[in-house]
Amino acid sequence: MRKPVAEGRVLSAAEGRVDVDGVFDVVVIGGGSAGLAAAAAVAESGPYRTLVLEREEYLGGVLPQCVHDGFGLYLYGESLTGPEFAHRWVERVRGDGVPTALAATVLSVEGPGSDGLLRVDALGASLGGRATLAARSVVCATGCRERTRGALQIPGGRPAGVLTAGSAQYMVNVANQLPGDKAVVLGSGDIGLIMARRMTLEGAEVRLVLGQEATGLVRNHIRCIQDFDIPIRYGWGLASVHGYGQLQGVTVAPLRADGSFDLARREYVRCNVLLVACGLVPEREVLGSLALAPDAPGLFLCGNANVPHDLVDQVTQEGLRTGAAAAAHAAALSGKPAPALPDDLARMAGLSVREPKGRMGDMAGDVPSGHQRIVCTVCPTGCVMEASGRGGVAGNTCPRGEEFARRELACPTRMFTGTVAVAGGRRSLVPVRTERPVPRDRLFDVARACRRLNVKAPVRMGEVLKSDIARTGVALVATGECERAAHGGR
């Protein structure tokens, strides 16, 4: 059986088995950020029976592979990494006593029948095989998938080495598989930029990032592209893929206003991996024909399965609200008391999450020479400032921003996030970050030190893996867990 990762545990016949008999108040499909928040909301708002069905062998959805930070700025006022953010909700749901069926795939959802119940057909060893669950409410929190090369209809050869950015992220950060070492990234949204940085830090050469238009957060543009001098072109697209066996290269060309390529100005870029980061599609095919009836009584959609969100904070909020609504529907059917969210969850659900400032699209024009663009990370607002060489700062909305800009000018620092190899563990990588930001020009040193570093399982969340990484004077801490392997690992 595949070794579990992140929050997962090895499933055996005895372990991880959940009781599927009887009627559930709420069945949550998907144990990612939306599903976990929904489950917590259900469990903590009344005497409801709930269950989370997760198709992977770990909880957290896409978060365990998002080893970078920037999660939870609104909900927690801190910049957490993906695994850390997931850990909080996994712990919370476990603390609530919600059963979670891992490696359990939902095959269909039907109903509601004359009894008002929805039927969830699912498969998984944790369910004792194939099971049909009866539920008063079903929360569909199945996330989204990426648009692929095929969906984008990008012409050319059909070689190995063309994959989506999220797929590459799972490979590099979780599965310990490097897809290539000369990369082109198509798409300048946040996922594309973050993968450009990850590949660079893991020793690959990112030869070009292509963006149809400037999207994504300026923060990511600066920290993922500018910091590493990665070539990026806006207004350019991918005209063709070359190679039969292995990807050999791509033809890139400027896009005209009508969306066609100006092939007279095309260029060939040699590469052995192409990361496609061109948008997300809600994934709710599991609902079958019910996907066309979103108002079916008892059926609730939330998170990226509803609509792709920019921030996990928003997904979590939607999960909380949806969980409460699903519980209310179940309560009305069963005669149980109406749900009441506990104060902290109600507060979280009600927080105003503003769209972060500083999108690339708003940043037309180059920075004047001698000036530097700085994105403030003191608070979630993310003011985009311009600092002149003479020490003038503009664009900040509070004094803390100016102070941040001066520090950034004197000695820019960055949080390092990445992974470290684990020996004897149930997984071969554990996510890490530096305890506090390190000087920007030391990031590669830290990355190299992380590649050399080896730790032994078990690894605990928050454990200091190296007290002084790459002689920066800063400690390297684990942002995830890794159990010892049952039989010596791999």
Added chain:
Amino acid sequence: MDVDVAIVGAGILGCTMARALARYRLDVCVLEAAHDVGEGATKANSGLVHTGFHPRGGSLKGTSCVEGNARFDSIADELQVPFERVGALYVAFHPAGMEHIAEKRERARLNGAGDLEVVSGDEARRLEPRLSERVVAALVAPTTGIVSPFELALATARNAAANGARFEFGFEVDAIERVSGRWELRTKDGRRVRAPYVVNMAGEEAALLDVQVHSADLVVRPRRGQYVVFDKQEGGLAGKEPIRHVLFQAQETDEGGTLLAPTVDGNLLAGPTSENVRSFADNATTQAGIEHVKRVARKLVPDLDFGRVITEFSGIRANIVNVEKEKKDFVVRVSAPGFVSALGIKNPGMTSAPALADRALRLLGEQGLRLENNPAFDPRDQGPVHRRPFMDCIASEQHALLGADARYGHVVCRCERVTEGDVRSCLHDTLPPRTLDGLKRRLRCGMGRCQGAFCTPRILEVMADELGCAPWEIAKGERGGRVVKRQVKRACGSR
């Protein structure tokens, strides 16, 4: 190695030939340059069992097509491959198209497919509600069917193998020589097979082999066809009627034979284009090709949603170029004593395969091959390990599989619902896959709407574990590209 009959090529025709010969007491060996069956034209085409109204009346192409079509029900039943006679509509958009319809109707009659009905545009739209309002008439071919070409070739090969035929993969015939009354086939690396009888069914390579024993009378060049594949729910779940028939159009201009066809897996296929290319290896798609397919598809069914396209692909067919169009036909002939060649086999090659194999068999008999019935031949045997994927099993079978191995309860490919148990079992099947693509063609893992974005790294881990290798040692396909270049980080004490 000495055998009675050596078949060159494990495409649908070579596999069908092997199965035909396995019915007799003969030592048969299939020599295939690639490392899997169906790696040539077989793996990438429209997947149609044609009625036989396209080929010239009375041609081998036409008559073998009609004969093969009639045999598909029993073939599909014996080999347990999905086959559906969905029927075809050959539609005309204008009065000139009526002439095409009349001509096709006559061809069908001459080829032995009987009298096909011609219906009005309204009647055609009753049969296929999303058909264009512009359609004025349609030729109805109820016997046209759909099948998965790779699945058919594999099941045919497995059945041949289970009945004693041997398959030698990676055997690229480099030289053929007559040595003391037998043919000797050699590879560059010194492997050799001797046989008194050779059947050359090497598809794209067949003409190159043929000239080693026969004058170079036929020139075969690659012709490429590009396709666009729609997600399964184009139809029901998109709130629209699914397309149920194969839709051909009477050509107005140079639109090629572009068609729309449902697949046995529930997808919708649009294509192919028809373009000469330089190399049989050139399976690239082009912007122009994809646009062409979309344009013709939209002409047939105007409300197609191209946002539901999940992938594109190309197939290469072997096209005879030095015979004028109206005289062009399949060629199955004795090229030298005991040496039978099948040349220029393209569409409807899969439909024609049973009849073409029989023709080759007859020619071998005329050349002196003794055909003595093999009483042990079992037309259904697929080998000891083979079984249906978990999701295709009935509840009691699923229960038994889960009891034996809980990994059948672990879905690794969510789009096509392939379990970890399926992947592991498939790797030990008769004629097992050696690459990720080989696995994909057998189980459909990675063929769905996510195109492997979720499952590929996970399936590589399962494959590597089951085969005892590393993920970066597993090739994507026949041409050897790798999805994984190497490990990101190496832990001490690990591989």
